[in-house]
Amino acid sequence: MNYRLLIINMGSTSTKVGVYSDDTALWVQSITHPREEIAGYLHFMDQYEYRMEAILALLKEKGERLEAFHAIVSRGGTIQPVRGGTYKITGKMLADSQCGRYGDHPCNIGGQIAYDLGQKYNIPAFTVDPPVCNEMCEEAVYSGLPEIERIASFQALNHRATARKYCRDHGVDYAETHLIVAHMGGGITVAAHEKGKIIDVNNGLAGDGPFALERSGDLPVGELIKLCYSGRYTQDEMLRRVNGRGGMAAYLGTVDGQEVQRRIDSGDKRAESVTRAMAYQVSKEIGGIAAVMKGRIDAIVLTAGLGYWDYFVNLIKERVSFIAPVAVYPGENEMESLALGALRVLHREEPIQNYDEQSA
Numbered sequence: 001m002n003y004r005l006l007i008i009n010m011g012s013t014s015t016k017v018g019v020y021s022d023d024t025a026l027w028v029q030s031i032t033h034p035r036e037e038i039a040g041y042l043h044f045m046d047q048y049e050y051r052m053e054a055i056l057a058l059l060k061e062k063g064e065r066l067e068a069f070h071a072i073v074s075r076g077g078t079i080q081p082v083r084g085g086t087y088k089i090t091g092k093m094l095a096d097s098q099c100g101r102y103g104d105h106p107c108n109i110g111g112q113i114a115y116d117l118g119q120k121y122n123i124p125a126f127t128v129d130p131p132v133c134n135e136m137c138e139e140a141v142y143s144g145l146p147e148i149e150r151i152a153s154f155q156a157l158n159h160r161a162t163a164r165k166y167c168r169d170h171g172v173d174y175a176e177t178h179l180i181v182a183h184m185g186g187g188i189t190v191a192a193h194e195k196g197k198i199i200d201v202n203n204g205l206a207g208d209g210p211f212a213l214e215r216s217g218d219l220p221v222g223e224l225i226k227l228c229y230s231g232r233y234t235q236d237e238m239l240r241r242v243n244g245r246g247g248m249a250a251y252l253g254t255v256d257g258q259e260v261q262r263r264i265d266s267g268d269k270r271a272e273s274v275t276r277a278m279a280y281q282v283s284k285e286i287g288g289i290a291a292v293m294k295g296r297i298d299a300i301v302l303t304a305g306l307g308y309w310d311y312f313v314n315l316i317k318e319r320v321s322f323i324a325p326v327a328v329y330p331g332e333n334e335m336e337s338l339a340l341g342a343l344r345v346l347h348r349e350e351p352i353q354n355y356d357e358q359s360a
Helices: 045-061 089-097 107-123 156-169 221-228 235-242 247-252 257-267 271-293 310-320 334-346
Strands: 006-008 014-021 024-032 069-073 086-088 125-128 178-184 187-192 197-201 299-304 326-330
Touching: 006 045, 006 107, 006 334, 014 045, 014 187, 014 235, 014 326, 024 334, 045 107, 069 107, 069 334, 086 334, 089 107, 107 125, 156 178, 156 187, 156 197, 156 299, 156 326, 156 334, 178 257, 178 271, 197 271, 221 235, 247 257, 247 271, 257 271, 257 310, 271 310, 299 310, 310 326
Parallel strands: 006 069, 069 125, 178 299, 299 326
Antiparallel strands: 006 014, 014 024, 086 125, 178 187, 187 197
16 A cells, blocks of 8 residues: 655745655655744744645645545654654644743644644644654763753754665664764754764754854853843743844844855855854864764764755864764755654554653
8 A cells, every 4th residue: 555645844944845655755845934924923833824824725736635645744843852753643742842841943833733634634643753852871961950951852853864874875784883963954953873872962942052043052151141131032032032033043134055155255254254153163062972972983974954055064074074084965854754754653664652651
């Protein structure tokens, strides 16, 4: 039996939609959401109707009937830490993703849309390798304050997909390999992949690690506390300022790497300085992760959208090539990984994971 799958993958300024017949992509298309259109939404979930309408309009344009799908698969949301695998989206999962405790990200909208369409058309709704896969080593969870525990909240789906692709390409076993993977997109996360487990990674949503296209990354704590109590921002406004309106967006007013490169080429020293600083911070994070694995690194793998930006990638290579060979896998493998994760469950090759039991 061939399974027909609807795949939804939401980013900060885009919604990727795809239709798969088993592991074959029939079509994949990205819907771009101009920043001026989404700037007025304080919370990502406020974009629910806006994103739903865009998805339904695209499906209608493509002549797709929702009744014809065997499953709907969305990139996972910011939920309680769980082990990797394929999960059925549940009401408890959605409530946890939207409570704000584990972060705020557009993928939470995708989970809600997949669930709602699944309920309406009696189709199972899945998510695969949520961004909170919890495999961190004991030392990594300490933050410095007992009231705050570090958790893994990152682009786990693309991390694993790219790591496995690197291992396939080089004829090595992921379960026996030591990799540093840097996902570089709207958020940037750098992880230690040690023999198939992700034992340490910065929290790409909560604000640690390098600053990125639209996230602030690490900030001086004392100055951040002062800003929070300055009376200039509400709590919600501060959360959006560091996650969605920080980083390069705050410095340069854009998250378009091509535009930034054009500015650099035209002699814009500010654009060049901000870009070099972002590459510097990514390199510094890679060096720290190398220490986590005691210098036993088979390769450093750079992936996601910024992997296409040669100028930025070369700045990182200059600083980290001494640690291990650097491999670049531009873009992401998330759509295919979402489809394959659902298929493994539908074909009964692996059991479906129960979120409600793991998070109880």
